[in-house]
Amino acid sequence: MKITKRQKAFVEKMLDIYKEIQEPIHYSTVAEQLNLSKYTAYDMLRLLEEKGYVESVYETHSEGPGRASVSFKPTKKAEETFRKLAGAEATSWEEAKERIITKIAAGEFEDAKLAEDILLQVEGGLDDVLYCSNLISDLVTRLRARGRHRMMDYYASVILALIEKKNAGDLYLLPGFMLGLASSEDDAVELTDGFLKKIRKYEILLERMDKEARSHLGDMLSKIIAPLRNE
Known part of the structure; x- marks a missing residue:
């Protein structure tokens, strides 16, 4: 797995937070320290909870009735995994992080998919929209290369109607449907394997987009799909 400089800095900061935690930490504090939105930090911690690396702690305030505040703390599994990855040979905290x-x-790391999903949370903003639109554009290119873009004439109007909802x-x-059109018996396995990871990233990025970003993505996808109606 290739880790960018930004992702490396992100992991280092996560490890620093882990080291400093002496009591349950609220997800908004994690968001602030990692420079993430509260929603992204919460989703990331829930991912870790699903895999057993943190557990949630609900606290009610003594001032009066209201919703319980949710915080998170590392589990024994997290401690064991940390020791295993850091190794006994590490002589300093910086060396442990690097290892x-x-x-x-x-x-x-025993759960590579979890690591990948969390690292995907680091990249944000317009890059998310561009990644998703580029994936669809790549699939359209493959449809044309295989002479299958004319199949989209039948589906394009329906797809555009869905895109316009920006839901x-x-x-x-969209990407799974277009991948199905682009695949053939000869290259279905190879093509599908190559795109599954990209589609998974598309789904993660789409899930964290706000309404404005989805609207921007919808506009870009409409421009990519619309010409297929006339080919």
Whole structure:
């Protein structure tokens, strides 16, 4: 797994937070320290909770009735995984962090998919929209290369109608549907394997987009799909 400089800095900061935690930490504090939105930090911590690395702690305020505040703390599994990745040979905190990052990049973390999903949370903003639109554009290019773009004449109007709604649920369906059109019996396995990871990233990025970003993505996708109606 290739880890960018930004992702490396992100992991280092996560490890620093882990080291400093003496009591449950609120997700908004995690968001502030990692420079993420509260929603992204919360989703990331829930991912870690699903895999058993943190557990949620609900606290009610003594001032009066209201919603409980949710915080998170590392579990024993997190401590064991940290020691395993850092190794007994590490002589300093900086060396321990470097060893952990190296092992994650080498795929030695036991839950590689979790690591990948969390690292995807680091990249944000317009880059998300561009990534998603570029994926669809790439699939359209493959349709044309295989002479299958004319198949889209039948589906384009329906797809455009879904895109215009700019609903996350409808946008989720688009890459998988187009991948099916672009595949053939000869290259279905190879093509699908190559795109599954990209589609997974598309789904993660789409899930965290706000309404404005989805609207921008919808506009870009409409420009990509619309010409297929006339080919």
